[in-house]
Amino acid sequence: MKKRFLSASHNQYYFVIIFSFLIIFILNSLTPYVADDYSYAFSVATGERIESISDIIKSQYEHWHSWGGRSIAHFLAQLFILLPKFYFNILNSLMYCAFIYLCYRHALGRTHSYRPVLLILLHVYFWIFLPVYGQNLLWLTGSCNYLWTTVLILLFVLPYRDNLEKNITAHKSFLFMPLLFLNGILAGWSNENSGASILVLLILYFFYKKYFLKVKIELWEIVGLIGFMVGFFLLISAPGNFNRLDEYNVSSFNITTMINRIYNLLSFYFRIGIIFPIIFTLPLLFNKNDKDILLVAYPLGALVAVFSMIVSPTFPDRATMIAYTYSGISLIRVLEAYKGKHILGYFGFDTMKIKLIALFYIIMVFSITSILPSFKNIVEVGLKASYRVEYIKRQRESNNENIKVGLVSPHNKHVGFYGLSDIRSDAEVWPNPYIAKYYSVENIVGIDDASWWPSNIEMIESLISDK
Template sequence: MNIQSNTFERALSSLKDIYTRTERVIDRIGDSKLKKSFLWTLTVLFCLSALLFLNILTPLISDDFAYLFIYGENIRVASIGDIVQSQINHYYQWGGRSVAHFIAQALLLLPAYFADVLNTLVYLGYALLIYFHVTGRNKASLSLFIFINLAIWFMQPVFGDTVLWLTGSANYLWCTFLILLFLLPYRFYKGGELNVAGKILVSAGLFLSGIIAGWTNENTAGAMVLIIAFFFIYYRSHKWKIPVWAVSGLLGGIIGYAILILAPGNFERAGESAFGFSVIAYRLFNCTLTFFFYSGTLILSCLVIYILYYRFPGGGRNDKLKLSIIYSIAAIAAVYAMLFSPTFPRRALFGVVTFLIVGAGILYYNLDFSQKLLRQLRLSVITIGTISFFFTFYLAAKDINTFRNIMEEREIKIEEAKRKGVASCEFERYEGSAYIHGEDPFSEELMTRHYGIKIRLKGRD
């Protein structure tokens, strides 16, 4: 027993020694602007490299084959004019996400490597926008930026569908990027006044960008409008004037959201489906189930951060709580906005998770890190999270590369079949994973049109 006790004490002493030395290194780095800048650069380059690698690996799949063509026509997209025509057709025949699908078709029109680079840069912009919504105009925090990227990687339910799959990234990553960018002036506002020319320019700019942001994604854009309304209440609690540009942006957002929701294609698809009490009750249950099932870990993490903040708050406690609650309530609203949709796919949680990360991040950023316990927790989570990332990144790359190889083998067989005059090709349907979107039931039709030969996809036994 004494031997076991001594071994445990030595192990604990070694851990404490490692932590103490690590903290000294961190303190020395924190005292040097050059070292901090180097670490920031290294971290950003690592994020860019990792995402670019996965983007390059990810091949076209499912809806990507649809948006290579003018929507509703058997003509390949060859110009911006074709994309405009495609989105007019899409608006009247399918739905109002014109901004999202314009982006998707523009990316598909570009050389693949250029689209991959753009998608990677937008991911970085998305992560940085979350960071700035958390910090406002306050001092930099590398640990916060690392936390945000780890949270995106581990907490987004289907990272591949929303960040790597080209059509999915246009609908979720790019649209959420536009929404966060549009909301940034509201987060930065501290009651200051602009001159007349500034008011006119900013108001016009926010009105137009509000239309674009509102015209992106149903539940996330709806939550965006709610966030602006809450910011107005927040401004009044500080006795700040609600600026003209803020009202102008809100009007633009509402107009854009109306254009999105009132698309004739939405009603065309909905048909005569009933919307009675039993349907509402079922969808309410389904929304709640989806939220807790796929975001339960994030909800629990947010609760832990709220408890820690209650126990170890930094300065301006009530103010930071108000800001955090704005984004957290918007996230919940984005969940129940899906009551109006017959289905709730996991990727629709992208905006929900984003707003929850911002809400929790505001409290994390304002914790009192002079407390040794908090510093130990921060270092432990970053260490374990980074190690976990490397293992899961390997799995992600393996999954994506497996499907990439499948697609390359398929294309060789398709070319061979076309040379021999064979009428069709049959392949096993790929079901996908958290890192790569699967093949949908309509993938056969889309691939048939793209490859110019009948494609059949059979389910796995």
């Protein structure tokens, strides 16, 4: 019976993928533009509305010089804001499914079986443990910065990961090396702590292969590394990175600051979502029959991703996504390695077994208790944001150039709005000027007055009538 439960059919496996796509598509559709989305509707170079691909290229050239090196992520953000939101909803949902699949693929390898339970467990893991789920996976600018770049990274690292299990001596495809080189540039040009973690892992990969496995380094491996280094150089060498430091008091960086940052980073690393898979890795590492280098690589990647932020003035929760990605992969790989084995048997005890099914149901209970409140808040925020946009448009058509609107206040981390700047009470404070400019009005201010909002039924009726 256990074997039947853990051995998934193709149909069950693909059903999970399709169902997860539909759910995340609904969540994307309920997530409005917020904060930086409005800023990136305009060119960094000219301040004018983005109207073409060439406008985006010019904008990102200036962005690279004046603000930061994440040109790939912000190119995508400006492209999606240029297009109708529906296209982003579809493509971002597909990208989320690709992200889950690549985590699954990294955990189980090239010859993986079809296990819907483990696939579902990945969804549940990220739902529970990602600190700002909505910012990473639903918010347009946040998704481009973290979800999309993480997919590029996982895709780039995949051949190297597979090569540790089964040596890839040659690739017959003529396109493989050019595509790997291009993927390397895009992965390196993603974001700072993700790139730093991959750089360290690649260095250790080549060291391990040459001095422990004592096998030849293949041309494709070097080509991929060169591509990655090109992209990473473009990321960290951007003049905008150094210009932006002027906004922070970096001159105060001293031993006390360093100790505080180390303490804060340790608190990030030892969050249960990151440390949980690593704890269960330890018994496997002490067993001489289970020397799995990948059980070391992914936790190490999480460690580097967190501690590479020690030189950064800020470390927002959304930047931990790559660390949680590595730990999610570790969790699935560890569970697969423990399948049918005794936990404490590795230390000489035979009295306890991992109960994968029990663990799955425990996590599912925690997940379900958060799903309904989260969906409720996502729907409420989506409804209010949509009503507010239509209200702004009606006021504009009535020649009212100074508009007051109610504030949207999400309280759940799964909401794309959560933790981001909504419309402020001061018309001059960001992001108000960009929101006003986006909707072609003079001023927009927010008022913290619950009576401004009609009932949900009235908002729905208003939105239907406006259509």
